[in-house]
Amino acid sequence: MQLQEHFNLKDLNTFGIEAKAKYFAEIREKKDLRDLISSGILTSESWLILGEGSNILFRGDYDGLILKTRLSGMTTEKCSEDQILVTAAAGESWHGLVMRCMDHNWGGIENLALIPGTVGAAPVQNIGAYGRELSEVLEYVDVIDLETGDEDRLDQKVCAFGYRDSLFKQPKGKKFFISSVTLRLTTKNHLINTSYGAISTVLMGQGVEQPTLQDVGRAVISIRKEKLPDPQKIGNAGSFFKNPVVDAALIESIQNQYSTLPFYKTENQQFKIPAAWLIETAGWKGKRLGNTGVHEKQALVLVNYGGATGEEILNLSQQIMDDVKTKFGVQLQREVQIAEGKSPK
Numbered sequence: 169m170q171l172q173e174h175f176n177l178k179d180l181n182t183f184g185i186e187a188k189a190k191y192f193a194e195i196r197e198k199k200d201l202r203d204l205i206s207s208g209i210l211t212s213e214s215w216l217i218l219g220e221g222s223n224i225l226f227r228g229d230y231d232g233l234i235l236k237t238r239l240s241g242m243t244t245e246k247c248s249e250d251q252i253l254v255t256a257a258a259g260e261s262w263h264g265l266v267m268r269c270m271d272h273n274w275g276g277i278e279n280l281a282l283i284p285g286t287v288g289a290a291p292v293q294n295i296g297a298y299g300r301e302l303s304e305v306l307e308y309v310d311v312i313d314l315e316t317g318d319e320d321r322l323d324q325k326v327c328a329f330g331y332r333d334s335l336f337k338q339p340k341g342k343k344f345f346i347s348s349v350t351l352r353l354t355t356k357n358h359l360i361n362t363s364y365g366a367i368s369t370v371l372m373g374q375g376v377e378q379p380t381l382q383d384v385g386r387a388v389i390s391i392r393k394e395k396l397p398d399p400q401k402i403g404n405a406g407s408f409f410k411n412p413v414v415d416a417a418l419i420e421s422i423q424n425q426y427s428t429l430p431f432y433k434t435e436n437q438q439f440k441i442p443a444a445w446l447i448e449t450a451g452w453k454g455k456r457l458g459n460t461g462v463h464e465k466q467a468l469v470l471v472n473y474g475g476a477t478g479e480e481i482l483n484l485s486q487q488i489m490d491d492v493k494t495k496f497g498v499q500l501q502r503e504v505q506i507a508e509g510k511s512p513k
């Protein structure tokens with residue numbers, strides 16, 4: 169494994185931000201991590217694990233070591249009459265894995281088709297879309313503790329999954345390099361979920377009455393292609409903000425002014441408001457500030473029109489957050505990770 173210096177990260181983040189890493193290493197096997205640990209660099213420098221950079225914002229150059237995940241491979245183990253355990257290495261493409269599972273008729277992740285990124289990053293924010301979340305099918309993740317070099321297997325409960333949240337976003341979980349992810353998928357009697365978004369409309373339009381998991385996967389892919397800006401064409405990291413969860417009192421106070429407020433009941437008498445509605449109603453959709461802006465069709469997506477710095481995008485996000493707080497009393501939270509990494513001890 170080679171340690172490179174002043175490495176350009178522009179092609180390794182979907183925002184297309186110009187940024188350089190002081191050090192850069194590609195992790196192709198677990199031994200690469202063990203070598204780095206024994207070299208001492210992980211205790212003298214900050215470090216950050218990087219997948220495909222589709223949920224990360226570099227504020228500027230990264231003054232530390234970037235660990236780029238390249239671990240590859242996939243194995244399976246039949247675990248019951250109608251279930252299979254599928255293990256994929258962290259550096260595999262998430263969408264590639266979804267397509268392979270669809271080809272084999274293994275069900276459970278077809279609603280998560282076309283989400284960019286690596287398999288190893290998927291548990292970090294418990295990726296979710298079209299009515300499904302990774303945590304519903306995740307059996308365990310294998311990790312390497314980058315402080316000690318110890319390997320461990322963390323089951324679903326230990327991962328502490330929540331809405332776009334997990335152990336791996338908490339300070340105590342940031343030391344873990346996820347080396348592989350194991351999913352429990354169905355081989356028959358699939359749980360088909362067409363309840364969310366436009367899936368059922370698309371399927372009805374195609375005359376599909378009893379959809380297979382492949383039908384659902386293809387419908388999700390076509391909806392996403394239509395709805396979401398392609399990072400190859402315009403820099404972005406998907407939804408920049410999470411949908412806020414608020415209490416009934418706040419819902420009532422917003423409704424006094426905005427009777428059309430959309431919201432959904434979650435657990436413990438809490439309510440989820442679509443962040444896109446708040447941002448659009450506050451007048452930000454399609455707004456452009458210099459080289460950055462809010463996408464004209466997707467209020468949740470901040471874009472780099474070309475040449476934007478990470479700091480510009482961060483500033484735009486802060487302005488939106490402040491404005492939404494002032495207008496609705498709702499505190500938005502960023503879904504995208506700001507590239508800070510783990511500081512040396």
Ligand SMILES: Cc1cc2nc3c(=O)[nH]c(=O)nc-3n(C[C@H](O)[C@H](O)[C@H](O)COP(=O)(O)OP(=O)(O)OC[C@H]3O[C@@H](n4cnc5c(N)ncnc54)[C@H](O)[C@@H]3O)c2cc1C
Pocket residue numbers: 182216217218219220221222223224237258283284285286287288289290292293294295296297336344345346347396397398399404405406407505
């Ligand atoms: C157009 C577009 C659409 C999107 N749609 C969705 C969507 O529908 N649903 C959704 O949930 N997300 C969505 N995203 C966000 C993104 O695709 C996911 O968060 C994805 O899992 C990020 O993968 P990545 O490999 O690019 O991770 P990166 O952006 O490289 O990293 C993200 C975080 O994970 C950490 N990390 C990465 N790999 C590892 C590892 N092996 N071990 C430990 N930590 C690691 C990083 O340090 C960082 O904190 C979208 C993004 C884009 C650009």
